Amino acid sequence: MLRDQSFFSVLIINIFIAVIWHFAVFMICILMDTSFFNEEKKMYRPKKWERGGRFYSDTLKINSWKDIMPQYIGKNGFSKDHLDALSPEYLDEFIMETCRGEWNHTANCVLCIVLMIINRPLSGAIFSLLVFAANMPFTLIQRYNRFRLQKLRQTLIRKSNRGRKGTVLQTGKE
Numbered sequence: 001m002l003r004d005q006s007f008f009s010v011l012i013i014n015i016f017i018a019v020i021w022h023f024a025v026f027m028i029c030i031l032m033d034t035s036f037f038n039e040e041k042k043m044y045r046p047k048k049w050e051r052g053g054r055f056y057s058d059t060l061k062i063n064s065w066k067d068i069m070p071q072y073i074g075k076n077g078f079s080k081d082h083l084d085a086l087s088p089e090y091l092d093e094f095i096m097e098t099c100r101g102e103w104n105h106t107a108n109c110v111l112c113i114v115l116m117i118i119n120r121p122l123s124g125a126i127f128s129l130l131v132f133a134a135n136m137p138f139t140l141i142q143r144y145n146r147f148r149l150q151k152l153r154q155t156l157i158r159k160s161n162r163g164r165k166g167t168v169l170q171t172g173k174e
Contacts, residue, residue, distance in 0.1 A: 001118040014115065014127045021111045029104040037099035039146065043106075044099045046147065053147030056140060066141050088160070091153040095146055102142040105135040 002010050038044070049055060056062040112128035119127060 002123070003120050010119065010123055014119070014123070017114070017118075018111060018127075018131060021114075022108055025104060025107045029100060029107070032100075034096055034100075037096045037103060039095050039099055039150070041099075044102065044146070050143070050147070053144055053151075056144035056147075060140065062140065062144050065137075066144070069137060069141065086156065088153050088156055091149050091156070095149050095153070098142040098146040098149065102139050102146075105139040105142070108135045109139070 002013060005013065046052065051058075109132055111131050115127045115131065116124040118124070
Protein backbone atom coordinates (compact mmCIF):
# COMPACT_ATOMS: atom_id res chain seq x y z
CA MET A 1 0.00 0.00 0.00
CA LEU A 2 2.62 2.55 1.01
CA ARG A 3 5.45 1.05 -1.00
CA ASP A 4 5.39 3.69 -3.74
CA GLN A 5 4.89 6.77 -1.53
CA SER A 6 7.44 9.44 -0.64
CA PHE A 7 9.09 9.34 2.78
CA PHE A 8 7.02 12.29 3.99
CA SER A 9 3.75 10.69 2.82
CA VAL A 10 4.68 7.39 4.48
CA LEU A 11 5.51 9.22 7.71
CA ILE A 12 2.24 11.19 7.78
CA ILE A 13 0.10 8.18 6.85
CA ASN A 14 1.74 5.97 9.48
CA ILE A 15 1.29 8.61 12.16
CA PHE A 16 -2.34 9.03 11.15
CA ILE A 17 -2.92 5.26 11.25
CA ALA A 18 -1.23 4.99 14.65
CA VAL A 19 -3.31 7.81 16.14
CA ILE A 20 -6.58 6.39 14.80
CA TRP A 21 -5.63 2.86 15.93
CA HIS A 22 -4.69 3.97 19.45
CA PHE A 23 -7.85 6.05 19.80
CA ALA A 24 -10.05 3.19 18.56
CA VAL A 25 -8.41 0.66 20.91
CA PHE A 26 -8.77 3.10 23.80
CA MET A 27 -12.48 3.63 23.08
CA ILE A 28 -13.09 -0.11 22.74
CA CYS A 29 -11.23 -0.68 26.00
CA ILE A 30 -13.35 1.90 27.83
CA LEU A 31 -16.60 0.51 26.42
CA MET A 32 -15.83 -3.16 27.11
CA ASP A 33 -17.56 -4.84 30.03
CA THR A 34 -15.32 -5.03 33.08
CA SER A 35 -15.86 -8.80 33.26
CA PHE A 36 -13.51 -9.09 30.28
CA PHE A 37 -10.72 -7.77 32.48
CA ASN A 38 -10.94 -10.56 35.05
CA GLU A 39 -7.54 -11.38 36.51
CA GLU A 40 -8.39 -15.09 36.32
CA LYS A 41 -8.50 -15.05 32.51
CA LYS A 42 -5.58 -16.83 30.91
CA MET A 43 -3.97 -13.74 29.40
CA TYR A 44 -3.82 -11.97 32.78
CA ARG A 45 -2.71 -14.91 34.92
CA PRO A 46 0.90 -15.12 36.10
CA LYS A 47 3.31 -16.92 33.82
CA LYS A 48 5.98 -19.22 35.25
CA TRP A 49 8.81 -17.14 33.77
CA GLU A 50 7.56 -14.05 35.64
CA ARG A 51 8.56 -15.74 38.91
CA GLY A 52 5.87 -14.02 40.97
CA GLY A 53 6.87 -10.62 39.60
CA ARG A 54 10.58 -10.99 40.36
CA PHE A 55 11.37 -11.08 36.62
CA TYR A 56 10.27 -7.45 36.38
CA SER A 57 12.20 -6.23 39.39
CA ASP A 58 15.32 -8.40 39.05
CA THR A 59 15.78 -8.68 35.28
CA LEU A 60 14.09 -5.56 33.90
CA LYS A 61 14.89 -3.33 36.91
CA ILE A 62 11.38 -1.93 36.53
CA ASN A 63 11.54 0.02 39.79
CA SER A 64 14.26 2.24 38.37
CA TRP A 65 12.19 3.45 35.39
CA LYS A 66 8.47 2.78 35.92
CA ASP A 67 7.79 5.98 37.84
CA ILE A 68 9.13 8.23 35.09
CA MET A 69 6.64 6.83 32.58
CA PRO A 70 3.55 8.96 31.95
CA GLN A 71 0.22 7.60 33.08
CA TYR A 72 -3.38 7.99 32.07
CA ILE A 73 -5.85 8.52 34.87
CA GLY A 74 -9.44 8.56 33.69
CA LYS A 75 -12.36 10.01 35.56
CA ASN A 76 -12.46 8.16 38.89
CA GLY A 77 -9.32 6.37 37.72
CA PHE A 78 -6.41 4.90 39.61
CA SER A 79 -3.12 6.69 40.08
CA LYS A 80 0.03 4.63 40.32
CA ASP A 81 1.46 7.22 42.72
CA HIS A 82 -0.57 6.09 45.72
CA LEU A 83 -3.42 3.89 46.86
CA ASP A 84 -6.59 5.76 47.79
CA ALA A 85 -7.86 2.98 50.02
CA LEU A 86 -6.65 -0.22 51.56
CA SER A 87 -9.47 -2.70 51.25
CA PRO A 88 -9.73 -5.94 49.27
CA GLU A 89 -12.62 -4.43 47.27
CA TYR A 90 -10.59 -1.38 46.26
CA LEU A 91 -7.64 -3.60 45.34
CA ASP A 92 -9.94 -5.86 43.28
CA GLU A 93 -10.99 -2.84 41.25
CA PHE A 94 -7.40 -1.62 40.90
CA ILE A 95 -6.32 -5.10 39.76
CA MET A 96 -9.10 -5.08 37.16
CA GLU A 97 -7.77 -1.73 35.91
CA THR A 98 -4.29 -3.24 35.51
CA CYS A 99 -5.88 -5.92 33.31
CA ARG A 100 -7.64 -3.20 31.30
CA GLY A 101 -4.38 -1.27 30.88
CA GLU A 102 -2.51 -4.41 29.87
CA TRP A 103 -5.16 -5.28 27.29
CA ASN A 104 -5.11 -1.74 25.90
CA HIS A 105 -1.35 -1.61 25.39
CA THR A 106 -1.12 -5.18 24.12
CA ALA A 107 -3.91 -4.51 21.59
CA ASN A 108 -1.98 -1.46 20.43
CA CYS A 109 1.03 -3.68 19.74
CA VAL A 110 -1.07 -5.59 17.19
CA LEU A 111 -0.69 -2.48 15.03
CA CYS A 112 2.90 -3.62 14.44
CA ILE A 113 1.62 -6.42 12.22
CA VAL A 114 -0.48 -4.00 10.17
CA LEU A 115 2.45 -1.63 9.76
CA MET A 116 4.71 -4.45 8.59
CA ILE A 117 2.15 -5.42 5.95
CA ILE A 118 1.39 -1.98 4.51
CA ASN A 119 4.93 -0.56 4.49
CA ARG A 120 8.18 -1.37 2.81
CA PRO A 121 10.21 -3.74 5.01
CA LEU A 122 12.51 -1.09 6.52
CA SER A 123 9.72 1.46 7.08
CA GLY A 124 7.47 -1.24 8.53
CA ALA A 125 10.20 -2.38 10.89
CA ILE A 126 10.94 1.16 12.07
CA PHE A 127 7.31 2.14 12.63
CA SER A 128 6.54 -1.21 14.27
CA LEU A 129 9.50 -0.83 16.60
CA LEU A 130 8.28 2.64 17.60
CA VAL A 131 4.75 1.39 18.31
CA PHE A 132 6.10 -1.58 20.25
CA ALA A 133 8.51 0.59 22.26
CA ALA A 134 5.72 3.05 23.05
CA ASN A 135 3.37 0.35 24.38
CA MET A 136 5.29 -2.63 25.76
CA PRO A 137 6.76 -0.84 28.80
CA PHE A 138 3.22 0.00 29.93
CA THR A 139 2.11 -3.62 29.49
CA LEU A 140 5.03 -4.71 31.66
CA ILE A 141 4.23 -2.09 34.31
CA GLN A 142 0.60 -3.28 34.47
CA ARG A 143 1.66 -6.89 34.98
CA TYR A 144 4.24 -5.93 37.60
CA ASN A 145 1.75 -3.77 39.51
CA ARG A 146 -0.84 -6.56 39.40
CA PHE A 147 1.58 -8.94 41.14
CA ARG A 148 2.18 -6.36 43.86
CA LEU A 149 -1.52 -5.56 44.30
CA GLN A 150 -2.45 -9.25 44.45
CA LYS A 151 0.15 -9.85 47.18
CA LEU A 152 -1.13 -6.85 49.11
CA ARG A 153 -4.72 -8.06 48.77
CA GLN A 154 -3.75 -11.53 50.06
CA THR A 155 -1.98 -9.93 53.05
CA LEU A 156 -5.06 -7.83 53.85
CA ILE A 157 -7.35 -10.85 53.59
CA ARG A 158 -5.06 -12.93 55.83
CA LYS A 159 -4.93 -10.16 58.45
CA SER A 160 -8.68 -9.68 58.24
CA ASN A 161 -9.29 -13.41 58.72
CA ARG A 162 -6.92 -13.49 61.70
CA GLY A 163 -8.78 -10.56 63.25
CA ARG A 164 -12.14 -12.27 62.76
CA LYS A 165 -10.91 -15.51 64.30
CA GLY A 166 -9.74 -13.58 67.36
CA THR A 167 -13.11 -11.88 67.62
CA VAL A 168 -14.98 -15.16 67.27
CA LEU A 169 -12.82 -16.75 69.95
CA GLN A 170 -13.38 -13.83 72.33
CA THR A 171 -17.11 -13.87 71.64
CA GLY A 172 -17.19 -17.61 72.20
CA LYS A 173 -15.63 -17.23 75.67
CA GLU A 174 -18.24 -14.76 76.85
